[in-house]
Amino acid sequence: MLSYSSSTNSLWAMAWHQLKKDRAGIAGLVIVMLFLFISTGVWLGLWGNGWSDTSAQFNAHPSTSHWFGTNAIGQDIAARGIYATKVAFEVGLLVTLASLLLGLIAGTLSGFKANSKTDSLILWVMGVLDSIPFYLFVAAVAYALKQHLFAMHLAMIAVFWTSIARVIRSEVIRIKNMEYVEAGEAIGLSHFKIVLNHIIPNTTHLLLVQGTLIFVSAIKTEVILSFLGLGIKEGISWGLMIAESTQDIQAGHFANFITASGLLFLLVMGFNLLSDALQDALDPKSIGKS
């Protein structure tokens, strides 16, 4: 027991040590933290709350009072972009956490009971969900839920958990054949205890890496779905800003488009860099490959 816990600690310590040396990874971490800070501020009501206030200044150029100018009905683009950061984090966190939970449960169950009926059933469900083109699936879910507020979130969760479940499944199959699990069974620990205390904790590094990947997919997908009219229903998001900016662009006003897509790009880029660095640091298989 003791050696097991110290070995996990050393995995995290080693990973942190390696991450610190990864300049791109640290840059990603800083960017993500910065955006997290911005969205926490919005959530606490410190900034970005005037996102829906209109003014008489239409399509104004950037100035000290409107950092990124105003849109066609005189709303402050900076405030909208900042408020949308919170929306992006809400979508990202909700979808990521729910997908991780679902993927962890399904993946552990099907991995621990590999080649059983339960396993085949879970694999079948995953195969089915992976076979339906994603945007159509979202459209279908939105259709079935009659444009429900969380139709987009539910559809993303319903699709994204399968990739996590597959990763967890193969890791659980690998772990359960290890000696310490056999030892646990030999001393009479229940399956539930073995899974909860000795298998799941050894998948956390994979969950972290998969989580960053899901987060990126979620915010990128939100933008496209909101643009298609299937996404965010209340408030403002980068996707909705880009959708409204297509009108401005035809009139030669690019501030809305550049702000929304620039913020989106920075956050996705930050997460991509962080995710790569985490994979290098945490995935033992990547050691030795350059």
Added chain:
Amino acid sequence: MNHYLRFVLHKLIEGIPLILGVTLVSFVLMVYFGPDLTYELLGKNPSESDIIEVRQMLGYDQPFWWRYLAYLQELLTFDFGLSMVKDQPVADMLSRAIPVSLALMLPGFVLGNLLAVMLAMAAARHRGAWQDRAIMSGAVLGMSISFLVIIIAFQVIFASSYGLNWFPVRGWQVQDAQGQFNTMAYLNHVTVPTLATVFVSLGYNTRFYRAVLVEELHKDHITTATAYGHKPVTIMYKYMLKNALIPIITRVMFSIPMIVISGSLLIESYFGIPGIGLITYEAIMAGDQPVLKAVVGLTAVLFVVVLMVAEILYQLADPRINGGSGT
């Protein structure tokens, strides 16, 4: 040969639960829990018997499984009835749109994969050197830009008066006045969408192919070939690329159903090109159930079929791969 035949048959049977699954999901979402269409088809002030008649016509009085079987029959016979918006048979709309989508997406798809393999080979050959780092940083940059942003930006840059204004802003006039296919007109309309497709797929593809090639690099026969003093280029093409073909073909095949639908959804709706993507987009906007259930069901089935064909092809290409699945 008997062995192969058995294998093919086995794979086909294995695909049946998946096909039943995907059709069941699209049936439940689009038809069973979909909106009640009774009043869409009725005039004002319908009588009790009118309502019953329409509900019977729509099959709403039938049990769940019976309606599911009816949906399967629609998929098998390509008979989805009339579009609610366009008043045309859905099958006709689809058969006119599919060639357009293929002509639109194919060049970008082929170029995107070819360019990515070339970049990945360059990166893998100079592993760890500045060429590799430059290509891989470029890939991460490319992956971080949203497809939507690329489409909008490329339209502004190449097809608007704020940019170069070289190509038409939207539309798909690829025929001349006599109704003949015109290559110049085709190139004129296909270029900007192609550039956008290539740009968006390049980052992901390059990373994937580089990983595949680097994996190959670590194999024993490559080490042996290097030790024998074969030139790096020979090793790259003769020994590595050949072995890496299976993962490359898999990726290419699996992305076919996805690009036909998901890729063209954004491109076609934004550029106003009358392919599957635009039909689907309009059906989503209008809630046109006959079109949506046809597109969702057919693409899902197509994906499963591609999956089965891919596995059968591997078996023919490489007898070492046995019928194992799942893991």
